[in-house]
Amino acid sequence: MNDFLFIFLSFFALLGAFGMIVLHQPVHSALSLIVTLLALAGLFALLNASFLFAVQIIVYAGAILTLFIFIIMFLNVKESNLPKEPNKTLYLFLGGIVLIPLNLLVLRAFYAMPLLREPLAEDFGEIKPLGAELFTKWLLPFELISLLLLVALIGAVVFARKDEV
């Protein structure tokens, strides 16, 4: 059952990612990305990472992708504004071929990984141990991410009000 679910979810994750690159309309690409993110949430659930499963659905599929689609619709991109992409299939195909050695390397690396032997802790993947980790050992990186977001925010605001100055 687990294997079947894994293959099923992986298939949709790959299909969504493929669609995101191949589809011409930005809205279609964004919708296709939602499929990938939902499938990934399912994969997290298979790994018993309940918190990541919830976050993946609420934050990624729920909030971020909604924002993407909202912005794409807000910009109201016309068919004539989209870039022409002649030979897109050819380029994608060639790019895929170029990346094959890299993919093989990663694949072989993952097959050679040492496996985890000990059983997992009882509360693995729940929110409490994760929060405790984040607010003790990883406090500094966690707080620095807020700085990172602040930088991105300031940058966005500066560009948005650019023409007024």
Add this chain to the structure above:
Amino acid sequence: MLEPISIDIAGLNLQALLPMAILTIGALALICVDLAVKGLNRSFLTMITILFIVLDFGAVIGYKGDVRGFFDVLLIDGISLIAQVIILVASALFLPLSMSHRHFREFKMAEFYALFMFMIVGFQCMVTSDNLILIFIGLETSSLALYTLIALHNRAKAFEAAIKYFTMGALAAGFYGMSALIFYALTGSVEIHQIEQVLQERHFEPLVGVLAATIFMVAALGFKLSLVPSHTWTPDVYEGSSAPLAGYMSIVPKIAGFVVAMRLFEMLVASGVVWLEYVLYAAVVLTMTLANITALVQEDVKRMLAFSSISHAGSMMAAILIGTTQANTALFVYWIFFLFTNLGAFTMLWIVRHRENLWDERYQHPYTKFSGLVKIMPMTATIMGIFMFALAGMPPFSVFWGKLYLISAAINSDYIWLAVVIALNSAVAVYYYMKLVVYMFLHEPVTIDARLYATNASTSLKVIVGFAAIVTIFSIAFVEPLLQVITHYVASSGF
């Protein structure tokens, strides 16, 4: 219910955070002040930012505390202190270039200075940690701020440059994440010293995993350090951004990247696995040689300087490949001298900047722009000539000492071929630097209007050029003490 977590405050070593905290507070304060007071003056903003950088500098210099801090996430060792000093000095010297004669929109915005300080915080986090996650966050913070700073320069080319840099940076971030993931999966840790320990216990098995992680890391850091083949963004981004930022980009992000590379790659080179060394060897030789050859055919001085900085970064990677204390010392000495020389060269470009491309439709600073400069402005031409001589590595100017020390480090550790490649490349590099000198001193001027060459000159710019020129010319006086101090710090942190 939740049991309370007790943490020993003294064990956190909060003092280690002081340098980053000063600039973060400074940046936040600047934004808040800007909300209350409209139309802050450009020189006020510059001075206040430099004040915070100086405070930060004091905190770094005066640091006396544990090497580790904050649950071992921070690591303040000798190389991190030297790197921070270089970052702060470079920032304090490049920022006043905003006080040019012409007014630029971005220098009137308080956000520019706030982002500049956030960027420095990011670089400082990168160098004061051996935790792959904190390094990543520092890298991204600084990169995001840098993209925005580039795009604030109100030119179409600046947008192009920022978007190019952003796209390539996103790709590099992906590579970095992949590499960190593989390292974590291999060893169960994201801290470089623990990764090293686990890998050594296991004699670097499984090798294919280490290979994959290394290749992704070379690609990710190679982007920041502009190593071949991920160097293609460099000339376009330098050309698109304003000269002060281009000069800044050629120094500060790279020293931060070198420190990360030093921490990570030296452990890999020391593993004794032969191909790990070959991967780096190929990157070093290709970077130096290809960048030099491409620089030969450039028609624009700024693009030439971009390729020259790629080639200099290549010789720095050679120091990391050699990996002895002497080589690492050479890296820092070289980069300090390169800082002052490049500061001078890019400031000169900033001074001769003109709003329109008068000399060439495509380029802003073609070689022909400088032809016969010695007859129009002898002083400018001479100083520019000195910087070119220094970049070419001619004695007794600054970069020569760095090169000399690097080559002797290579020979001392039996990297004879590497030394030969570095020496040959310096010989090739002489050609394109001297091309500018030949244009300035031996060609006939195309115009006799001296004002065209000084439209952006102001007292503060002249002071900075003068300072850079003095350091470049009299570098022979600083070499010995600098070497001693840096050797002490590098050796104390075990590199």
